[in-house]
Amino acid sequence: MNTDESQAGWDYRLVEVYSGRGDGVTVTIICNGKRIIVDFLPTESLDGTIEGPLIARYGAAILDEDVDEIDAAQQEIDDLIYTAGKRIFARLAPPLATGSQLGNLHSLLYPETISFRFATIDGKAELLKQDCDSYLEHTHPPLFQxxxxxxxxxxxxxxIHVLEEIQGEGAITRVLVDGLERCCxxxxxxxxxxxxxxxxxxWKIARSKHALSIRVPKLTGLVTSADNGQTIGILxxxxxxxxxxxxxxxDVDTATINISRKKWASQIREMVHxxxxxxxxxxGGKPRNVLIHKDTDDAWLIDFGGSWTDGWVDEDLRETREGDEQAVGRIFDFLGV
Incomplete structure (x- = not known):
C-alpha cells in the first residue's frame, strides 16, 4: 500500500485476516506499535452495503482455496480499512519517534488494542469504535507448564529488550537479556x-547422554508475563x-561452500539419529530450520515446535521418526549430496 503516511515513517501492517463460517471477517493491523482490530460483520441483506459483498467474496475464496482471489480480497479489505480509517489512525496511533519501534517484549506481545466495526453509512465506508474486552480475554495464554x-x-x-522481530508479532524475536543476545x-x-x-x-536433549553431540540451542531462561507472572515463553x-x-x-557463491555440503548433510543425519x-x-525438518554456525561451520538444528512443511514432510508423517527421515533425505537432495 502506497501512502503518504508510510513515507513519513508510519509502521502500518496487515498481519491477519480471519474468517469463521458465517461470522464475517476480522482483520488485525499493527499501526505504529498499536494493534487495531476491524470487524466486518455479516448483514441481513447484501444490498446497499460495502461489507456484505466483500464478506461473501472472501468467504467463497476461502472455501475454494483460491489463493489469488484470497490475496485480492485481502488487498481490497486492507485498502478499504486504510481509506476509511487513516484520519482516525493518525489521531489514535500516531507515528513513533525514529528508532523507537522496538521496545520491550511485553509491549510487542500485548500492544494497546483498539477495536472498530466496519459499516456502510449513507453509502460511505466508516469505522465505528467498539469495545474490545472480548478480544483481550483471548490474548493471554492458558496455563503454560x-x-x-x-x-x-x-x-x-x-x-526483555527486542532487537529484531524474526517471525510473527513477537512469536520469535532476537532479544537482549542481561546484556546477552538470546532467541525468544x-x-x-x-x-x-x-x-x-x-x-x-x-529439555530432553539437554538431559540426555548425547547432549554434547546434538547441536541445538540451549534453553537459557523462561519468560514470564509482567502482568501476572505466568510463564509465556522461553529463551x-x-x-x-x-x-x-x-x-x-x-544466494551464496557455491564454489566457496560446496566442500561443506557433505559435512553438513552428514551432521544433520547423525543428529537426527x-x-x-x-x-x-x-x-521441523527442512533447510530453513538448519543454521550454520559462523565460527565453527557446523550445522545446528532449530525449530522443535512440530507440525510439517509441504515438500519436506508428508502430512501423514508429521511429528514422526519416519517424517524426520523423509525430511533428512530431502535435505540431502537439496544439498546435492
Whole structure:
C-alpha cells in the first residue's frame, strides 16, 4: 500500500485476516506499535452495503482455496480499512519517534488494542469504535507448564529488550537479556503449544547422554508475563550465523561452500539419529530450520515446535521418526549430496 503516511515513517501492517463460517471477517493491523482490530460483520441483506459483498467474496475464496482471489480480497479489505480509517489512525496511533519501534517484549506481545466495526453509512465506508474486552480475554495464554528441572532463571517480559522481530508479532524475536543476545519464543495463542513442545524437546536433549553431540540451542531462561507472572515463553541460546539458514545457500557463491555440503548433510543425519535414540522427534525438518554456525561451520538444528512443511514432510508423517527421515533425505537432495 502506497501512502503518504508510510513515507513519513508510519509502521502500518496487515498481519491477519480471519474468517469463521458465517461470522464475517476480522482483520488485525499493527499501526505504529498499536494493534487495531476491524470487524466486518455479516448483514441481513447484501444490498446497499460495502461489507456484505466483500464478506461473501472472501468467504467463497476461502472455501475454494483460491489463493489469488484470497490475496485480492485481502488487498481490497486492507485498502478499504486504510481509506476509511487513516484520519482516525493518525489521531489514535500516531507515528513513533525514529528508532523507537522496538521496545520491550511485553509491549510487542500485548500492544494497546483498539477495536472498530466496519459499516456502510449513507453509502460511505466508516469505522465505528467498539469495545474490545472480548478480544483481550483471548490474548493471554492458558496455563503454560514448562518443565524447569534445569533451574532456568525467569525474566519478566517488560525487562526483555527486542532487537529484531524474526517471525510473527513477537512469536520469535532476537532479544537482549542481561546484556546477552538470546532467541525468544512466545507470541499469539496459536503458537503456545509449539513453544511448549520445543521446550520439552530441548529439555530432553539437554538431559540426555548425547547432549554434547546434538547441536541445538540451549534453553537459557523462561519468560514470564509482567502482568501476572505466568510463564509465556522461553529463551534460547542465539546461534550466530553468516548464512541465515540452508535456504540462503542459493544466494551464496557455491564454489566457496560446496566442500561443506557433505559435512553438513552428514551432521544433520547423525543428529537426527541420536535424537531418535533418546525419543525426540524433530518435527521441523527442512533447510530453513538448519543454521550454520559462523565460527565453527557446523550445522545446528532449530525449530522443535512440530507440525510439517509441504515438500519436506508428508502430512501423514508429521511429528514422526519416519517424517524426520523423509525430511533428512530431502535435505540431502537439496544439498546435492
Amino acid at each position: 514448562i518443565n524447569n528441572d534445569l533451574g532456568l532463571p525467569k525474566f519478566s517480559s517488560d525487562s 519464543k512466545s507470541g499469539e495463542p496459536f503458537y503456545w503449544e509449539a513453544v511448549a513442545r520445543e521446550a520439552d524437546c530441548l 534460547e541460546e542465539y546461534i550466530p550465523t553468516d548464512l541465515k539458514d540452508l535456504c540462503t545457500l542459493r 541420536l535424537m531418535h535414540e533418546i525419543g525426540v522427534v524433530w518435527g
